[in-house]
Amino acid sequence: xxxxxxLLLAVLVVFLGLASICTAEEGVTDTxxxxxxxxxxxxxxxxxxxVARGTGVLFQMxxxxxxxxxxxxxxxxxxxxxxxxxxKAGVKELQEGIGIFGWASGVGTAPxxxxxxxxxxxxxxxxxxxxxxxxxxxxPQKYLFAVYPLYYSEAKILCKYAIEKLGKKRIAIAYxxxxxxxxxxSGAEVELAKHGMKLVAKVPVELTDxxxxxxxxxxxxxxxxxxxxxxxxxxxxxxxxTGRAMRFTPQWMSTSTxxxxxxxxxxxxxxxxxxxxxxxxxLPDSTSPLMxxxxxxxxKYAAKGERWGVFFYAGIGFVEPMVEGLKRCxxxxxxxxxxxxxxxxxxxxxxxxxxxxxxxDPNDPYCRQGQKELFLIQCEKGGKAxxxxxxxxxx
Amino acid sequence: xxxxxxxxxxxIAVGSSYALMGLAMVIIYKTSEVINFAQxxxxxxxxxxxxxxxxxxxxxFYVAFPSALAFALLLGFFLEFAVLRRAKEPNVLGMIIITxxxxxxxxxxxxxxxxxxxxxxxxxxxxxxxxxxxEIFVSSLExxxxxxxxxxxxxxxxxxxxSKLGIAMKATQQNKMAARLMGIRTNRILMITWGxxxxxxxxxxxxxxxxxxxxxxxxxxMLKGFAAAVLGGMTSLPGSVFGAYIIGxxxxxxxxxxxxxxxxxxxxxxxxLVLCIKPSGLFARHYVKKV
Numbered sequence: 001x002x003x004x005x006x007l008l009l010a011v012l013v014v015f016l017g018l019a020s021i022c023t024a025e026e027g028v029t030d031t032x033x034x035x036x037x038x039x040x041x042x043x044x045x046x047x048x049x050x051v052a053r054g055t056g057v058l059f060q061m062x063x064x065x066x067x068x069x070x071x072x073x074x075x076x077x078x079x080x081x082x083x084x085x086x087x088k089a090g091v092k093e094l095q096e097g098i099g100i101f102g103w104a105s106g107v108g109t110a111p112x113x114x115x116x117x118x119x120x121x122x123x124x125x126x127x128x129x130x131x132x133x134x135x136x137x138x139x140p141q142k143y144l145f146a147v148y149p150l151y152y153s154e155a156k157i158l159c160k161y162a163i164e165k166l167g168k169k170r171i172a173i174a175y176x177x178x179x180x181x182x183x184x185x186s187g188a189e190v191e192l193a194k195h196g197m198k199l200v201a202k203v204p205v206e207l208t209d210x211x212x213x214x215x216x217x218x219x220x221x222x223x224x225x226x227x228x229x230x231x232x233x234x235x236x237x238x239x240x241x242t243g244r245a246m247r248f249t250p251q252w253m254s255t256s257t258x259x260x261x262x263x264x265x266x267x268x269x270x271x272x273x274x275x276x277x278x279x280x281x282x283l284p285d286s287t288s289p290l291m292x293x294x295x296x297x298x299x300k301y302a303a304k305g306e307r308w309g310v311f312f313y314a315g316i317g318f319v320e321p322m323v324e325g326l327k328r329c330x331x332x333x334x335x336x337x338x339x340x341x342x343x344x345x346x347x348x349x350x351x352x353x354x355x356x357x358x359x360x361d362p363n364d365p366y367c368r369q370g371q372k373e374l375f376l377i378q379c380e381k382g383g384k385a386x387x388x389x390x391x392x393x394x395x
Numbered sequence: 396x397x398x399x400x401x402x403x404x405x406x407i408a409v410g411s412s413y414a415l416m417g418l419a420m421v422i423i424y425k426t427s428e429v430i431n432f433a434q435x436x437x438x439x440x441x442x443x444x445x446x447x448x449x450x451x452x453x454x455x456f457y458v459a460f461p462s463a464l465a466f467a468l469l470l471g472f473f474l475e476f477a478v479l480r481r482a483k484e485p486n487v488l489g490m491i492i493i494t495x496x497x498x499x500x501x502x503x504x505x506x507x508x509x510x511x512x513x514x515x516x517x518x519x520x521x522x523x524x525x526x527x528x529x530e531i532f533v534s535s536l537e538x539x540x541x542x543x544x545x546x547x548x549x550x551x552x553x554x555x556x557x558s559k560l561g562i563a564m565k566a567t568q569q570n571k572m573a574a575r576l577m578g579i580r581t582n583r584i585l586m587i588t589w590g591x592x593x594x595x596x597x598x599x600x601x602x603x604x605x606x607x608x609x610x611x612x613x614x615x616x617m618l619k620g621f622a623a624a625v626l627g628g629m630t631s632l633p634g635s636v637f638g639a640y641i642i643g644x645x646x647x648x649x650x651x652x653x654x655x656x657x658x659x660x661x662x663x664x665x666x667x668l669v670l671c672i673k674p675s676g677l678f679a680r681h682y683v684k685k686v
Binding site: 040041042043044046047049177203204206208209210211213214215217218221233234237238241242244245246247263266267268269271305307 | 503524
């Protein structure tokens with residue numbers, strides 16, 4: 001009798017165990033949701049590594065508040081050094097090793113491209129890549145939700161402002177010779193063409209370039225009165241500094257990737273003053289309740305020496321829609337349900353601009369582009385930002 | 396015409412920092428035939444410590460800079476004594492691998508201690524002020540780098556050719572065993588060589604840091620310095636400086652008149668070309684070992 005009871009119990013345990021395995025979604029348990037992210041903590045792109053650390057602080061805050069419907073977020077972040085090979089290896093290791101429910105943010109176009117197909121083929125959700133690349137939405141992917149406004153759109157907005165508000169006639173661009181820079185070039189060209197204009201110079205900058213004199217000579221030769229800098233912060237500073245040394249001082253404009261004004265002012269020894277950039281998020285000194293809440297979490301959980309800069313809290317903003325999607329799922333969390341709930345997000349407002357998604361339509365790239373708007377800011381004395389416009393969308 | 400002159404001046408200006416790194420690499424190669432891939436990161440550590448002394452402890456320049464050079468000298472001594480000398484049955488390839496390991500350790504330490512965010516160091520001259528002659532510009536910092544590179548080259552050249560220590564260094568490179576039999580303490584010579592090389596590298600770093608500092612900042616100058624040294628023949632100090640100026644000028648001419656996209660890569664194309672035509676480099680007079 002005893003033996004039979006034991007056997008029955010054993011069968012029951014195995015059956016229940018199997019049943020729970022069959023119904024549970026990968027990366028989700030009764031008490032946890034596993035989320036992954038890569039980010040460069042070493043190497044040349046390491047300043048952007050703050051994004052992944054910012055996300056970590058948000059998740060810590062959520063866990064402290066009790067998690068999402070009783071589940072704590074188990075956050076797995078790794079350093080890919082902005083090396084696509086390392087990104088792919090790290091994602092595969094975590095995905096196939098411990099099982100990740102979905103991926104949050106992740107810095108860089110090239111690292112993201114290295115894993116895009118892998119994640120999409122396995123129907124694994126990925127929300128808020130930290131790059132405004134067209135690759136995320138053209139063609140749109142059912143499980144990929146972009147947040148960062150497109151570089152292409154940002155270039156259009158900047159050019160429109162340069163022509164219509166600043167009256168500039170000779171616009172040039174210095175661009176990083178990769179997908180990031182080329183997206184900026186194409187946006188600028190389209191907007192200028194609308195006004196019957198062309199870029200007077202297109203000067204590529206390689207990641208390894210440190211001497212910017214040839215670039216400045218080309219820009220000066222083209223007699224540009226406004227130059228768009230679609231490059232990394234270090235290169236942007238070198239270009240402006242070399243321009244100053246060669247007495248070439250047009251109006252400079254740059255992208256949101258160079259909108260961390262306190263940092264830019266510090267490394268440019270004050271030359272960043274007057275530069276206009278796009279901004280996809282509230283300003284660092286914003287006193288909105290949400291920003292104040294996040295800032296408090298930053299003070300509580302961030303590592304010593306961490307700075308409340310744009311890249312850091314962008315790591316929070318990129319995953320806000322993901323958290324919203326998880327909340328909308330309730331206890332019944334599956335990937336399909338999550339995608340459905342994400343598609344239902346409209347007029348969502350966190351610390352970024354307005355975010356809208358729509359049901360998946362392979363012919364509508366914007367069904368997966370959450371944020372389309374941004375506003376323009378100008379760097380003032382001491383690295384303060386002055387808003388030049390309200391939230392704008394490209395035409 | 397003005398544009399061409401500006402291109403040439405810019406090429407010479409940028410070549411100066413390559414020249415300093417090239418000199419640092421040649422000094423070690425001349426005595427031990429080891430290519431020191433940790434050269435840039437040795438300078439990096441000295442420069443970041445200078446930054447710490449200047450920004451955190453607010454020491455004046457006249458204390459911080461000489462301290463940095465003294466530290467660099469000691470760092471060179473230490474690495475040779477504590478790491479390279481400990482290698483069992485060392486061959487040149489093994490030593491090179493050790494320097495690559497050192498490079499990783501030093502960069503990792505700097506990244507860990509100072510973080511990855513770009514920084515800039517205070518300096519008596521602004522990197523963005525310039526000297527001009529009509530429409531030709533050169534930044535004050537680059538002019539200083541030019542003067543420092545030529546001065547160091549001359550001093551090192553005279554030191555190696557005419558001083559007792561310099562001759563001992565040359566002897567150590569040519570035949571370590573014979574040098575020891577002549578009473579030269581070759582281990583000590585190698586240690587001094589590493590110290591001097593580290594000091595020269597640190598000088599380059601201090602002149603690069605006022606623009607932008609980050610853990611990767613010495614990688615490109617080190618590669619270009621290496622390219623310059625190879626071009627000059629690896630054993631010739633004037634050769635490495637001349638090689639550096641050739642690279643700087645060709646890069647700028649290529650960027651200005653051919654393709655700005657491949658400007659940085661042209662240095663390595665020049666190396667391949669020169670090595671095909673003159674494998675020992677432009678200025679080398681190789682000591683041939685008789686078999």
